[in-house]
Amino acid sequence: MLSRTSLCVFSFSAIVLVTLLLTWRRLGNSWATFSEPYYHRDAYKSQQTLQGAGSHGGQPMGNKSYSSHPKSPQGHPDIKLNSICNNFPDTSNILLVMKTGASESFEKIPTQLLTLLKCLPDYLIFSDMDQNIAGHPIHDSLSTVLPKVKEGNIDFDIYNNQKACVVDQASCNKMGDSATDAWILDKYKNIHMAERAYAMKPGYDWYLFADADTYVVWPNVAEWLKTLHPSERHFLGSLNLINDVWFAHGGSGYVLSRGMMDDFVGRNPGIANRWDEVAKEECCGDFMFSKAVRETSMKNVSQAWPTINGQKPSTIPYGPSHWCHPIATMHHMNSEDISTFWDFERRCTHRPLLIRDLYLHFFAPLLQPQRTAWDNLSDEIFYLDMDNTTHPAREWDKKLLERAKPRNRLNEYEKTAHRSAEDCAAACRSVSYRECFQWRFRRGQCGFGTAFVLGEPGELVVVSGWDVERIQAWVEYQGECERVLWPEI
Numbered sequence: 001m002l003s004r005t006s007l008c009v010f011s012f013s014a015i016v017l018v019t020l021l022l023t024w025r026r027l028g029n030s031w032a033t034f035s036e037p038y039y040h041r042d043a044y045k046s047q048q049t050l051q052g053a054g055s056h057g058g059q060p061m062g063n064k065s066y067s068s069h070p071k072s073p074q075g076h077p078d079i080k081l082n083s084i085c086n087n088f089p090d091t092s093n094i095l096l097v098m099k100t101g102a103s104e105s106f107e108k109i110p111t112q113l114l115t116l117l118k119c120l121p122d123y124l125i126f127s128d129m130d131q132n133i134a135g136h137p138i139h140d141s142l143s144t145v146l147p148k149v150k151e152g153n154i155d156f157d158i159y160n161n162q163k164a165c166v167v168d169q170a171s172c173n174k175m176g177d178s179a180t181d182a183w184i185l186d187k188y189k190n191i192h193m194a195e196r197a198y199a200m201k202p203g204y205d206w207y208l209f210a211d212a213d214t215y216v217v218w219p220n221v222a223e224w225l226k227t228l229h230p231s232e233r234h235f236l237g238s239l240n241l242i243n244d245v246w247f248a249h250g251g252s253g254y255v256l257s258r259g260m261m262d263d264f265v266g267r268n269p270g271i272a273n274r275w276d277e278v279a280k281e282e283c284c285g286d287f288m289f290s291k292a293v294r295e296t297s298m299k300n301v302s303q304a305w306p307t308i309n310g311q312k313p314s315t316i317p318y319g320p321s322h323w324c325h326p327i328a329t330m331h332h333m334n335s336e337d338i339s340t341f342w343d344f345e346r347r348c349t350h351r352p353l354l355i356r357d358l359y360l361h362f363f364a365p366l367l368q369p370q371r372t373a374w375d376n377l378s379d380e381i382f383y384l385d386m387d388n389t390t391h392p393a394r395e396w397d398k399k400l401l402e403r404a405k406p407r408n409r410l411n412e413y414e415k416t417a418h419r420s421a422e423d424c425a426a427a428c429r430s431v432s433y434r435e436c437f438q439w440r441f442r443r444g445q446c447g448f449g450t451a452f453v454l455g456e457p458g459e460l461v462v463v464s465g466w467d468v469e470r471i472q473a474w475v476e477y478q479g480e481c482e483r484v485l486w487p488e489i
Contacts (some may be wrong), residue, residue, distance in 0.1 A: 094221065126143050157172050164207040187284050188285065224486060251333050306327075315453060321451065323356050363454045381435060383427065384404050428448060
């Protein structure tokens with residue numbers, strides 16, 4: 001017969017054993033959970049689904065080509081378990097290549113990581129210095145620039161100073177003009193980024209290049225690219241002009257297909273170094289990139305504006321040129337802009353997301369006849385005080401004079417438009433909507449806008465106005481967008 005002590009020991013042991021068994025069962029029959037805090041039994045399956053969604057035998061739906069790129073996402077493997085990403089599109093055949101600079105990376109990249117990058121299975125971030133932000137690597141795109149181009153080149157002073165900084169970059173940049181210096185250095189990055197991305201992440205169907213202050217509307221991008229064949233040579237962007245030469249605006253973002261990357265980078269090893277010395281004499285990296293593609297692969301950028309766009313909701317010129325078009329990218333989006341739009345996009349059920357939708361949400365509730373100390377960017381047609389001694393003709397710059405409406409074509413209201421904000425508003429009402437949806441007045445200058453723009457705070461002397469009835473009538477006349485205007489490539 002067991003003693004009282006033995007009985008107590010036996011009972012305690014039994015309780016411990018039962019507890020351990022229950023714990024083991026609850027943890028999914030594995031002790032590995034303790035050392036793998038992000039492990040989820042469905043995580044691997046979820047990641048497989050994410051990477052292969054819309055594919056049959058390795059062939060992405062909607063594309064008549066095969067994608068063979070290695071699947072090595074930077075984020076957690078349970079990305080799809082996050083409810084925020086539940087309705088995120090399949091982007092497994094698109095690689096985002098984002099550009100930033102060490103002087104701004106900790107200001108801009110964290111917001112991207114918390115929003116747009118949160119749901120991407122893979123991406124690359126390049127800068128002008130190797131960095132690490134919350135475990136996410138930032139790659140130095142200039143490490144492969146020719147040494148002879150770096151040596152003695154004042155463009156690289158900020159590059160060297162950044163590496164020598166022994167504290168945070170913000171502190172080291174206080175004494176100089178880091179924004180201007182970083183902008184000058186930026187022109188050496190673009191071609192090297194393409195070359196590095198192609199080597200680090202080969203085989204993607206599409207490579208989307210964007211800045212850290214660019215917002216990418218991924219559902220629209222994914223839907224649009226399904227209509228194109230990645231094996232063909234596509235170079236898509238928003239056209240800009242320098243010295244009569246068209247190029248893809250980098251801030252708006254540009255897209256290269258697998259066929260284009262194969263032709264431009266794959267068939268030309270060391271392509272970036274061939275343009276290092278040329279870059280010293282040019283202004284901008286996006287201009288350099290388009291020039292290199294054109295001269296190396298005989299390919300010009302295809303216009304994808306306004307879907308690929310350099311504006312944001314408050315500066316987009318809503319109207320005939322920006323209405324039933326899907327929006328794919330927006331530029332100059334600060335952290336607050338990105339956070340606000342991310343929240344809007346999560347709640348928006350309309351697909352594809354059109355520029356019209358942006359107007360209805362971001363501008364229409366704020367539309368009013370007039371704002372003081374506000375600039376609505378009305379600068380298409382000008383009426384100038386050419387005779388007043390406070391503003392003689394020689395003070396008006398060339399841009400204003402070129403857009404000034406000829407005197408022999410002015411009606412009675414237009415002849416006095418330059419006198420006051422009230423006269424400017426009256427002149428706007430006196431012409432058709434094709435000439436004026438909105439106006440802006442400041443010191444002897446009246447400007448008209450043929451689209452309607454919310455704008456931004458301006459000088460105290462600036463007064464902006466909108467023809468509210470005209471705008472609302474135009475919007476009502478357009479009705480629903482029965483035809484979605486995708487870029488014609």
